[in-house]
Amino acid sequence: MRLRVHPARGPLAGVIAPPGDKSISHRAALFGGLAEGETEIIGFLEGDDTRATLAAMQALGAEVERRGDRILVRGGRLHAPRGSLDLGNAGTGIRLLTGALAGRPDLQGAELVLTGDASLRGRPMARIVEPLARMGASIESTAGCAPLTVRPRPLTGERFELGVASAQVKSALLLAGLSAEGRTEVVSPAPSRDHTERLLPAFDVAVDVRGLRASLRGPATLRGTTVTVPGDLSSATFPLIAALLVPGSTIRLRGVGINPTRAGVLHILGDMVEAGAVEVRRVEGGAGDEPVADLHIRQLGPVRGLDISPEWVPLAIDEFPALMALAAAAVGTTRIRGAEELRVKESDRIAAMTTQLRRLGVEIEEAPDGATIVGGAVRAGRVDAEGDHRVAMSLAVLGLVAEGPIEIEGADWIATSYPGFVEDLTSLGADVEVEG
Numbered sequence: 172m173r174l175r176v177h178p179a180r181g182p183l184a185g186v187i188a189p190p191g192d193k194s195i196s197h198r199a200a201l202f203g204g205l206a207e208g209e210t211e212i213i214g215f216l217e218g219d220d221t222r223a224t225l226a227a228m229q230a231l232g233a234e235v236e237r238r239g240d241r242i243l244v245r246g247g248r249l250h251a252p253r254g255s256l257d258l259g260n261a262g263t264g265i266r267l268l269t270g271a272l273a274g275r276p277d278l279q280g281a282e283l284v285l286t287g288d289a290s291l292r293g294r295p296m297a298r299i300v301e302p303l304a305r306m307g308a309s310i311e312s313t314a315g316c317a318p319l320t321v322r323p324r325p326l327t328g329e330r331f332e333l334g335v336a337s338a339q340v341k342s343a344l345l346l347a348g349l350s351a352e353g354r355t356e357v358v359s360p361a362p363s364r365d366h367t368e369r370l371l372p373a374f375d376v377a378v379d380v381r382g383l384r385a386s387l388r389g390p391a392t393l394r395g396t397t398v399t400v401p402g403d404l405s406s407a408t409f410p411l412i413a414a415l416l417v418p419g420s421t422i423r424l425r426g427v428g429i430n431p432t433r434a435g436v437l438h439i440l441g442d443m444v445e446a447g448a449v450e451v452r453r454v455e456g457g458a459g460d461e462p463v464a465d466l467h468i469r470q471l472g473p474v475r476g477l478d479i480s481p482e483w484v485p486l487a488i489d490e491f492p493a494l495m496a497l498a499a500a501a502v503g504t505t506r507i508r509g510a511e512e513l514r515v516k517e518s519d520r521i522a523a524m525t526t527q528l529r530r531l532g533v534e535i536e537e538a539p540d541g542a543t544i545v546g547g548a549v550r551a552g553r554v555d556a557e558g559d560h561r562v563a564m565s566l567a568v569l570g571l572v573a574e575g576p577i578e579i580e581g582a583d584w585i586a587t588s589y590p591g592f593v594e595d596l597t598s599l600g601a602d603v604e605v606e607g
Contacts, residue, residue, distance in 0.1 A: 172583035176570025177602040182419035185599045189407040191216035191400035192428050193588050194366050195458055197224050197263045199398040202374050203244030204228030205271060208395030212242040215400055219587045224264035227256045246395065251281035255318065258287040260517060260587055263339055265291060266299050269319055270343030273308035274326035274350030286318040290517055290558055299343045305329050306347055328353035328389060336485045338364035341385065348389045349376065356386035361485050365432045369459035373398065401428035401457035405489045406589045407466065408436055410599060412497050413568040414468040415444055422599055424466040428457060435486030439479055439494060443501065445471035476503030476546050484509045489561065495524045496565040498544040499533040500572050507541035518559035527554040527566055531573065551575025560587040571601060
């Protein structure tokens with residue numbers, strides 16, 4: 172699929188509700204399948220990645236029923252699937268599920284193969300395989316990547332000090348700890364997303380969180396509950412940035428999750444725009460005591476380039492493709508460092524954004540852990556999503572302030588996380604054409 176985005180003819184305006192949080196939707200589907208009893212999920216993200224996780228839980232024996240905008244998952248005792256578990260492009264799904272299955276008593280004696288598409292099979296899995304092996308897990312990778320062969324067996328709780336702040340690694344270890352004997356403790360070197368720690372207590376599992384340490388005692392049984400998924404801040408970032416780019420724009424984004432372990436993008440934007448351009452108004456919370464807000468965005472003037480502080484990088488890692496697009500149209504220079512994790516996402520996002528922005532005439536210098544971007548005029552042109560949903564959407568919003576239309580090849584990847592992206596952008600007044 173190809174998108175053609177035309178320069179905005181006037182301000183963007185309107186109210187939209189971004190799709191459900193991708194990270195929480197993964198966890199709600201996975202925890203619901205593991206839990207005894209019934210779990211009701213409200214606001215589940217119907218994206219390719221999250222549906223893959225839900226389908227994997229069905230293949231393992233969970234019952235799934237859709238009732239309007241709600242999903243009912245009846246979990247409990249699992250069984251080995253007839254074939255391999257295909258997680259598509261879902262890195263969160265495969266890593267968390269590997270940890271959850273590594274010690275499951277009802278699957279001991281089985282051999283489970285977890286795989287995905289070509290992109291997922293190229294992403295590093297040793298970061299979970301090696302620490303899980305310390306707990307006694309039997310997991311074989313394919314040269315450090317998927318497919319992964321998991322042979323569930325008894326585990327023992329361990330204490331881990333992670334070298335890199337990673338919510339996926341932390342969560343995989345804590346989920347393995349549900350089946351392990353004794354305490355499993357994970358110490359992170361810096362803050363990372365804490366959706367797992369917030370959501371497990373809703374499933375009747377106690378998690379002890381003290382600063383950068385998270386621990387639980389196993390074996391522990393999850394029990395079904397109701398999960399309300401807030402809007403995804405990563406998805407909300409695209410219309411948010413679109414509004415900041417187009418002069419005179421005023422929009423509202425309803426019910427967005429603003430978890431402090433992933434709200435770094437709001438802090439970064441606070442230094443790039445005029446005071447009051449992004450207003451956060453708290454509303455009723457979501458699943459697992461997740462903080463939720465309506466975001467009110469007003470374009471009050473040009474965006475300023477800046478040196479992004481490394482302390483915000485792990486708290487905004489998924490938003491950096493969008494921030495790089497914003498920097499391309501900003502006044503001044505933006506420097507990003509300490510973001511080497513971007514190289515092992517759905518694509519090498521540093522390389523992908525550097526290549527595509529250069530096609531649009533943007534002055535950008537790639538660094539091993541980031542980039543330096545000189546803001547200015549953005550030319551019309553044809554670019555490629557490089558198999559990455561966030562690259563596709565970042566280039567799309569940049570088209571609103573380019574000198575002419577920007578065409579994005581491979582835009583079908585957007586369905587991974589934001590199936591309604593084109594419709595939402597169009598409802599705000601953007602001129603977007605879909606081909607193919």
